[in-house]
Amino acid sequence: MSTVEESVVSFGPDQTLVGILTTPSADTPHAGIGCLLLNTGVNHRIGPRRVNVKAARRLAGSGIPCLRFDMTGIGDSKASSGREDYRQQQLADMRAALDQFQASTGLSRFVIFGVCTGAANALTLALADARVVGVLMFDGHIFPDKLMRLERKVRRWLAFPFNASLRRTYGPWRDWTGWLRSPTDANARARVVARLRGRPLAPESESTEIFAAGAQRYGAGDFARDLQTLLDRGVDVYIMHSAMLNIVDRNRNLLAQLRGQPCLERVRYRFWPDVDHTLTLLDAQRRLLQALEQWALEVSTAQRASPASPARGQAGEPARKPGIKPNCVSA
Amino acid sequence: MNPFYFGPPAHRLFGVFHPPAAGGPARAGVVLSPPFGHEAIRVHRFYRLLADRLARQGIGVLRFDYYGTGDSGGLDDDADLAVWASDLCEAHRELQRRIGGLPTSWFAARLGAAVALAAAPQSFPRVHRMLVWDPVVDGSAYLAELGVAQVDELDLAHCIPDPAWRRAIERDPQALSTESLGFSIPPRLREQILALQPSVAAPALPCPLVVVAREDDAASRQWCAAMGAAHPNAVLSRQAFEHSLIWTSNPFANNEVAPASALQYMLNELS
Numbered sequence: 066m067s068t069v070e071e072s073v074v075s076f077g078p079d080q081t082l083v084g085i086l087t088t089p090s091a092d093t094p095h096a097g098i099g100c101l102l103l104n105t106g107v108n109h110r111i112g113p114r115r116v117n118v119k120a121a122r123r124l125a126g127s128g129i130p131c132l133r134f135d136m137t138g139i140g141d142s143k144a145s146s147g148r149e150d151y152r153q154q155q156l157a158d159m160r161a162a163l164d165q166f167q168a169s170t171g172l173s174r175f176v177i178f179g180v181c182t183g184a185a186n187a188l189t190l191a192l193a194d195a196r197v198v199g200v201l202m203f204d205g206h207i208f209p210d211k212l213m214r215l216e217r218k219v220r221r222w223l224a225f226p227f228n229a230s231l232r233r234t235y236g237p238w239r240d241w242t243g244w245l246r247s248p249t250d251a252n253a254r255a256r257v258v259a260r261l262r263g264r265p266l267a268p269e270s271e272s273t274e275i276f277a278a279g280a281q282r283y284g285a286g287d288f289a290r291d292l293q294t295l296l297d298r299g300v301d302v303y304i305m306h307s308a309m310l311n312i313v314d315r316n317r318n319l320l321a322q323l324r325g326q327p328c329l330e331r332v333r334y335r336f337w338p339d340v341d342h343t344l345t346l347l348d349a350q351r352r353l354l355q356a357l358e359q360w361a362l363e364v365s366t367a368q369r370a371s372p373a374s375p376a377r378g379q380a381g382e383p384a385r386k387p388g389i390k391p392n393c394v395s396a
Numbered sequence: 397m398n399p400f401y402f403g404p405p406a407h408r409l410f411g412v413f414h415p416p417a418a419g420g421p422a423r424a425g426v427v428l429s430p431p432f433g434h435e436a437i438r439v440h441r442f443y444r445l446l447a448d449r450l451a452r453q454g455i456g457v458l459r460f461d462y463y464g465t466g467d468s469g470g471l472d473d474d475a476d477l478a479v480w481a482s483d484l485c486e487a488h489r490e491l492q493r494r495i496g497g498l499p500t501s502w503f504a505a506r507l508g509a510a511v512a513l514a515a516a517p518q519s520f521p522r523v524h525r526m527l528v529w530d531p532v533v534d535g536s537a538y539l540a541e542l543g544v545a546q547v548d549e550l551d552l553a554h555c556i557p558d559p560a561w562r563r564a565i566e567r568d569p570q571a572l573s574t575e576s577l578g579f580s581i582p583p584r585l586r587e588q589i590l591a592l593q594p595s596v597a598a599p600a601l602p603c604p605l606v607v608v609a610r611e612d613d614a615a616s617r618q619w620c621a622a623m624g625a626a627h628p629n630a631v632l633s634r635q636a637f638e639h640s641l642i643w644t645s646n647p648f649a650n651n652e653v654a655p656a657s658a659l660q661y662m663l664n665e666l667s
Contacts, residue, residue, distance in 0.1 A: 071408075083399055106646070108437060110467075111466055113437075114577065115579065118466075141397065141399060141412060141444065143397075153499070221556060222593055224556050228556065230562050231550045231556060234551050312555050312556050345549050345578050347579075
């Protein structure tokens with residue numbers, strides 16, 4: 066990988082959003098597009114497992130500048146002093162990031178990469194801003210059908226007696242066996258009693274419902290409509306899913322509710338049977354980042370063949386002043 | 397709050413300087429030394445809030461990432477405790493430069509404590525005081541703990557987890573210790589971590605040390621005894637402190653991102 070440059074940028078209203086701009090070295094041919102890397106949950110801009118840093122350096126090494134930043138209230142960006150709705154604020158932050166990116170690099174076409182909540186935000190931005198020419202969503206929206214959910218349950222039931230690891234992830238099993246192992250342990254007993262009362266002491270899994278605050282119900286039809294909008298605009302849409310929900314994926318199972326919609330056949334789609342949701346294994350990170358780089362370069366090639374220049378954003382707002390604070394580092 | 401890069405061009409470090417609030421002169425300084433890997437991500441918010449609150453009390457604070465971590469230059473495979481100790485000294489000098497040479501203390505959590513203990517004798521100007529929180533003093537147990545966390549995470553993140561992962565760490569607690577929760581543990585770092593033992597004292601420190609650890613943390617208790625025996629003149633105190641932060645958890649809503657009691661405790665100790 067060739068040397069890349071990294072610099073701190075502050076932007077947005079009152080310069081309260083913080084990001085790191087990663088740019089190719091002077092001798093690297095530029096690809097003509099930039100990549101915006103989004104927060105995942107409340108993880109700061111380095112991404113889960115520092116994967117955004119690795120992605121930015123890898124893409125910049127291939128001629129694609131990257132901006133990874135913290136949205137309002139996350140990481141090192143300040144909380145908003147305005148009264149905007151949470152989602153409106155996030156969209157405003159992402160558009161400010163594109164404005165900054167454009168002002169810093171002169172680029173006007175961008176691809177977006179988001180994991181989990183970042184994937185949902187990537188879709189929101191792609192719909193709202195015409196500068197977005199590609200969006201890669203890893204473990205974003207899913208719309209499996211009942212058959213797929215049933216298959217998942219059956220697979221887990223069948224594996225349950227023989228797979229101790231699976232049993233450990235099942236809360237009731239953990240609580241009951243914990244009490245049987247230590248019948249005099251007051252905490253273990255309390256957990257079982259709480260189960261019997263129908264009020265378990267600990268959540269079954271990590272809940273991300275906090276991020277759904279203020280969200281309207283978003284169904285398969287909405288998703289299909291949004292995908293179609295992007296495709297009609299010529300946006301390259303890539304949907305990826307990990308093995309969190311099921312170990313196999315046949316005929317785009319995780320989007321089964323969209324079957325019959327023309328958009329489903331037109332998006333890129335990849336299921337990773339051996340990559341987990343949070344990219345825990347280094348090998349999984351490497352393979353995902355390789356796929357990201359390959360896709361971004363393909364988008365770049367396609368954009369070079371397309372003479373039309375996108376508008377600066379559907380709302381037609383002028384880009385803000387750069388407000389860049391250069392502070393370069395060789396990585 | 398001022399994010400910036402510092403250090404020589406071939407070894408750039410990322411830092412965030414929190415100047416004293418209200419623009420007045422600082423009355424002291426604190427450098428926050430982060431933990432390793434996922435734990436550093438886990439406490440990012442805690443460190444930011446602690447820095448903000450210390451700054452409100454007139455203290456200049458520098459948070460930073462070691463080389464090969466966070467926003468700093470370098471790769472995962474560059475991880476090296478000796479290099480990180482030099483990084484901490486560099487961050488110390490950077491803060492000193494910004495606050496005019498005022499007494500500067502260090503706060504370090506988990507493996508960051510091992511870095512701080514190694515760096516303290518090299519610090520110039522001399523570090524004023526050190527506060528370490530749940531320090532890693534038993535490297536073997538720490539790697540085993542990371543291995544369990546890694547398997548727990550993999551189990552949760554797969555529809556049908558592979559039982560071989562857990563069997564591997566049950567046979568050998570170090571079996572998966574070449575990486576942890578998405579971060580590489582290169583051989584040199586692994587050796588350095590394994591060299592940390594509760595019976596082995598750190599070099600003599602140039603300043604008072606406060607160890608904050610859970611009441612039942614026998615390893616830190618043993619290590620404090622070893623330090624006292626090796627350095628009879630050392631100014632060392634151990635404080636028992638219980639908290640709800642799970643170092644290896646993801647920063648989701650079901651485990652407090654920055655427990656208020658811990659924040660207040662550290663704030664009281666450092667201000």
